[in-house]
Amino acid sequence: MKQIQFSRTGGSEVLELVEVATPEPGAGEVRVANQAIGLNFIDIYFRTGLYPTAVMPSGLGTEGAGVVDAIGEGVTHLKVGDRVAYAQAPLGAYAEQHVMPAEKVVRLPDSIDFDTAAGCMLKGLTVQYLLRQTYPLKGGETILFHAAAGGVGSLACQWAKALGVRLIGTVSSAEKAEIAMRNGAWATIDYTREDVVERVRELTGGEMVDVVYDSVGKDTWLTSLDCLKKRGLMVSFGNASGPVEGVNLGILNQKGSLFATRPSLAGYADTRERFEAMAEELFDMLASGKLKVDVSQRFSLAEAGKAQDAVAGRQTTGSTILLP
Numbered sequence: 398m399k400q401i402q403f404s405r406t407g408g409s410e411v412l413e414l415v416e417v418a419t420p421e422p423g424a425g426e427v428r429v430a431n432q433a434i435g436l437n438f439i440d441i442y443f444r445t446g447l448y449p450t451a452v453m454p455s456g457l458g459t460e461g462a463g464v465v466d467a468i469g470e471g472v473t474h475l476k477v478g479d480r481v482a483y484a485q486a487p488l489g490a491y492a493e494q495h496v497m498p499a500e501k502v503v504r505l506p507d508s509i510d511f512d513t514a515a516g517c518m519l520k521g522l523t524v525q526y527l528l529r530q531t532y533p534l535k536g537g538e539t540i541l542f543h544a545a546a547g548g549v550g551s552l553a554c555q556w557a558k559a560l561g562v563r564l565i566g567t568v569s570s571a572e573k574a575e576i577a578m579r580n581g582a583w584a585t586i587d588y589t590r591e592d593v594v595e596r597v598r599e600l601t602g603g604e605m606v607d608v609v610y611d612s613v614g615k616d617t618w619l620t621s622l623d624c625l626k627k628r629g630l631m632v633s634f635g636n637a638s639g640p641v642e643g644v645n646l647g648i649l650n651q652k653g654s655l656f657a658t659r660p661s662l663a664g665y666a667d668t669r670e671r672f673e674a675m676a677e678e679l680f681d682m683l684a685s686g687k688l689k690v691d692v693s694q695r696f697s698l699a700e701a702g703k704a705q706d707a708v709a710g711r712q713t714t715g716s717t718i719l720l721p
């Protein structure tokens with residue numbers, strides 16, 4: 398089978414399409430013949446070396462959707478031929494087939510096609526925990542969400558709207574602002590020409606926001622803290638501009654007795670029960686039509702590097718998938 402591998406960290410040129418032996422599932426594992434593969438910013442962190450890989454050469458990618466084509470001993474909830482999706486596989490989803498623990502795989506409702514599933518498993522489960530668990534939004538709150546026209550951001554705009562939450566989204570262009578508004582953002586701020594803190598102050602009548610969801614990291618950390626109400630929650634959940642480092646805890650006191658958390662999907666979908674409950678809620682949101690997945694970019698598996706450059710270069714909106 399064909400798989401994307403890299404044997405050193407670096408730019409997208411380190412990614413190679415190679416021919417490898419088709420892996421066999423062990424006990425408790427399944428093999429999925431991928432029909433669509435999700436591309437996520439975390440894949441770029443592994444490729445550049447920001448996040449370490451267990452082995453080298455390494456596969457890449459943790460998300461996909463397809464059909465179970467082999468099953469290991471002791472797997473009871475899946476069978477060969479099932480349509481499935483996954484978001485937390487071991488690195489290696491950028492491939493025609495991928496083996497992973499069966500407990501990380503859910504059966505896909507017939508109404509959800511493979512492209513949609515690959516476009517929303519990781520990103521949609523992330524939005525589920527961010528809006529419903531990290532800060533259980535009830536409706537009526539005002540939140541700031543960075544990268545609002547991106548993959549995670551596009552789903553967050555829609556989910557916030559469905560919850561009755563006013564989402565202020567940051568974006569880098571007028572086109573991205575339009576996309577975020579179409580997805581249900583309450584307002585947008587183009588950070589390339591507007592002062593984010595001042596605009597948040599204006600939009601909230603000086604109140605500021607209850608929660609900031611910040612996946613940009615280094616560049617926006619301080620701005621984000623300044624957008625919060627007293628005792629507000631800073632959710633730092635990504636490093637698109639580099640990691641937040643060297644934080645003096647006293648800053649949370651200075652900026653208004655703030656709370657801060659650095660969550661990940663792995664920390665929330667950490668048991669089979671929690672993963673299934675989160676996936677069920679995501680699938681219900683899709684079935685109800687409250688959530689639509691905008692797969693705006695499709696690349697072939699061989700073009701994984703080009704696809705990553707587009708995402709890292711802020712050229713994409715919505716979700717990006719690879720087709721094996």
Ligand SMILES: NC(=O)c1ccc[n+]([C@@H]2O[C@H](COP(=O)([O-])OP(=O)(O)OC[C@H]3O[C@@H](n4cnc5c(N)ncnc54)[C@H](OP(=O)(O)O)[C@@H]3O)[C@@H](O)[C@H]2O)c1
Pocket residue numbers: 436437438439519520523544545546547548549550567568569570573612613634635636637638639660661662663708709710711712713714715
């Ligand atoms: N912790 C978790 O559980 C978790 C799970 C999933 C994703 N994430 C994080 O969520 C973020 C979004 O992921 P995604 O896959 O959906 O990507 P994405 O939002 O589609 O793409 C990243 C967006 O970030 C914005 N951005 C701001 N500064 C940037 C910079 N210096 N370099 C590149 N982009 C920059 C860009 O939007 P503008 O042009 O509008 O600025 C860009 O389009 C990532 O940071 C990712 O690590 C975290």
